[in-house]
Amino acid sequence: MPVFTRSRDLPDSRDGSPEGADGTGAAGELEAPESGTAPPRTLASRIAYGWAWRSRSPRAARVLWWTTTVLALVLVLGAMVLPNQVGLLRADRLLRLPGEAVVSAAVLLSLPRRPRVVAAAALGVGLAALTVVNVLDMAYSEYLGRGFNLVLDWGLLDDAQSYVADSMGGATALGAAIGLLLLVAALFVVMALAAVRLSEVLARNVPAATRGTLIAGTVWITCSVLSVQYAGLPLAYHRAVSAVTVKAKDVRQTLEDEAAFAKEARADAFGDTPPDQLVPDLRGKDVIFTFIESYGRSAIEDPVMSPGVDRTLTASTAALAKAGYRAKSGWLTSATFGGSSWLGHSSTLSGLWIDNQQRYRTVMNSDRLSLPKIFQKTGAWDTVGVMPGIQKAWPEQKHYGLDKVYNAFQMGYRGPKFSWSTMPDQYALEAFQRLEHGRERDRPLMSEIILTSSHQPWAPLPEMVGWDEVGDGSVFDGIQRAGEKASDVIADSTRSREAYGRSIEYSVTALTQWLERYGTEDTVLVFLGDHQPITRVSGENASRDVPVSIVAKDPAVLDRIAAWRWTDGLRPAHDAPVWKMDLFRDRFLTAYGSTPHPTKD
Template sequence: MSVNVLAAVLVVAALVMPNSVVRLGPEKFLRIPGEAVIGAALMLALPRRPRIVLAAVSGVALGAMTVLNLLDMGFNQYLGRSFNLVLDWSLLGDAESYLEDSLGRAATLAAAGGVIAVVLLLFVLLALSTVRLSNLLARHTGTATRGTLIAGVVWITCSSLGLQISGVPLASDRTATAVKIQARRVADTLRDEAEFQKVAKVDAFGNTPAAQLVPDLRGKDMIFTFIESYGRSAIEDPIMAPGVDSTLDARTKALAKAGYHAKSGWLTSATYGGSSWLGHSTTLSGLWINNQQRYRTVMASDHLSLTKAFKKTGAWDTVGVMPGVQKAWPEQSFYGLDKVYNAFELGYKGPKFSWSTMPDQYALEQFQQRVHGRKHDKPMMSELILTSSHQPWAPIPKMVGWDQLGDGSIFKGIQAAGNKPADVIADTTKSREEYGKSIQYSVTALTEWLERYGTDDTVLVFLGDHQPIARVSGNHASRDVPISIVAKDPKVLDKITDWGWTDGLRPAHDAPVWKMSAFRDKFLTAYGSTPHPKKG
């Protein structure tokens, strides 16, 4: 009897399980699943062989839906969206790499093995449970028939009257609804792929002659910098904001003393919690790239990225400094970068800081030595991706003397003395505190670099790529990220006076909020570019 009860509990729990961690609660599992009522009726009507086959297939299908629910939970918790059955399988490999960098290979292999074992066990247990319950129904046909009829009447009554427990409907069709949602999501994804291919071929500046692109920035050394996970929560959350805001205010004053001034606003990112490349490509392409298929489509297109616009003029040499890139990076062509320095080309001999291959301060110093500080026939347009504020925010680098950076070996002691990733990952409050410290570090490193090495012709544009994960930013956080433009030449900031941005590095709460995809065209227009549309 106890085995039968366990089988029933397992099946019902799988049928009513929500797909979000925040929706988990005992009331969710005290519901009547309509699918179970229909399934029982079918089992009672079928002969033995078809009944067992249907029961086993139903158990396997229920196992698959449970796995998808669990994936939805993880994606909602970390990326603020549900799992996409068509596009997101490739991200599981990235998740494994992240765990290996954060927790080590042994722990990652153990975790991966545990996940595989749990998934297989789930499929087996649900298949065995449904078969066992079908056999139970067949052995007690009369009782089972009456029970099924009563359950059906109760389900219809609860559904018709809208009866609830703690605000949750008693009558559940959770699994059937989930199947419909997944099917609709697949259809929408396939349709979106075709539609976006058409959208990507249309470009307001696609046919703009080189001489008519960013004429008001000629002679400037342009730097576009993304700070990992630098989101609105860093500036407004009560735990993170005090330290981050203090750093932004202090760095604003330090830059002003060095002759620099800044204006800041907000952009709504196309991604959340991760998939930074979607934020980078959305900002620089002017297209809303919120999934992997859109990303692949635009990377294979000739759509004009903001960075490539500078290359197209012929007036700038272009370079990328990408300490997070550890493999071939064909995206270099789309971004119009003549040269890219990846993680292995910056001479770093120090330790990794969890996922981050090197501290931002070191990457910036290498940018100075290899790019910005050298004499060039043309001004430089540079794209930098800073990674020290990448989760799990442990250990976090500390600033050292710029003249002491050397090959990065100085960071060995700092890394060894820092927090262990496992300790921070397991503690939500600690994660939020350490996230705030990592943003302070990255902002300080970047602005100290500008203060130390910037010239009258240096123009820095820096922004976040997305908000941190929901466990840090909150389950209902916005998708907004800060963006700042910093320059010595007052004419550079005069060009964006009508944007309504806030003076300084800290955007006001009510500063304008644009979709991230709007930035490219607004920037190109502000600095004198003339639209010459390219139509698909």
């Protein structure tokens, strides 16, 4: 059996590549067996024989060494300059000299081998974590119009998985979740190994690496002092440090905001108003607050989506006028974007700016009077919620002051789901009529209705059927089967925008037809969007504005808001007044005769 030996005292290569990769010898490698000898048979000898491949193929070894080293360099430097916005993922924006690389090289060169390896691995893990946060920022910016909050947003990842499961199936959601977890784990391992490899490269020739680090540092400082730019950004970059600094600031502000907001939530202008002084000008009216999912300014003003939506709003305004209804419309700036609809609902109804989950939890656990709870407090209304998107326990019912809530399983629906939406809006409204609005009652009804058919991914979409044909929802089976697949639409921006526009047309049509068919002289309908659709649909730098309309037959109802200068009809003018969403509650209460009695803190 051939004998394998390993040389011990190995000189460093001047170019950093493995000694002998040019074919003159394989310093540090196992020597190849002599020709003509029998192949190794034991496990140890087989492993040793495998290790000796670089001696047998020096050119391949050299290529592999340089390839892995370059890939490690690209991976580490790429993580240091990676932006957190999809729109910035361009090659010219990634060509920077990161100051973090210069500092890291200087630190690693100053350490003995073992601490150097540990420090390099820690650097790689840190860069992997930063990469994950940057990618989360990209996803959250795309879907929610904001970055990822390290304190509050981890729980939303579970909601994201639920959304994928509801839209594309449980198997797809599970596979995607497992795949992402494996990808993240691999990123951490590979990034740590890449950093360690680069540290070993630096240590192979300390004098040359030190000179290179000093030169790089000098270039970085010079470019920084002279403000040298490339592609509109400084060539001397410190993106990683800036990102960590921003996230640390966000964490601190999030923690500080909790106490400040809790105090703000207790200061209620109508908190101590006697029941008989709350909304006296709406006594005897059936008041319905309806949120249309993702109904934003883009639906009315975007050139792709607006033609169909504008026709729907114009036709619906005319049909309602024929039925004796008038409408006025304006704009509200939503507290959320692209998703997290409950933040928009709570901001509108509670009169507070609720733009994150922490604020939401604070309000839900407070005694703050939401609009439904104010109607309940008067004792003059029954209060009910129609929530087809709710599929589990909903403790928020108490905060909102709703006597009864109908969730997805309590409206008798036997038809198909339409992607995320558990039932078509037309069915939800017909069920509301059958279960509550159409019943004989001793008191008028205050209702909160959430319409979900315009929820992404907007495929397949329901279509209107005859109101007498709605039944238990089975009539929608054929419509659902013939509709587009969510996976086909969600990956195509143009098709998503077109489908989104059609979903808004459907939701507005269903709601206004319901009012024509079932509304009375005493019906007052307030409907609005909860937020704009995702960036891929609404566009980069889209506003957060959503339309809001009040519809009634009684002229006195709209006369009360004449000072608001809203637009006549269901389509708000481009320059109609714009308020922050949290201002609506108090202005609505004041317009309809409520007397402020602030809470004593």
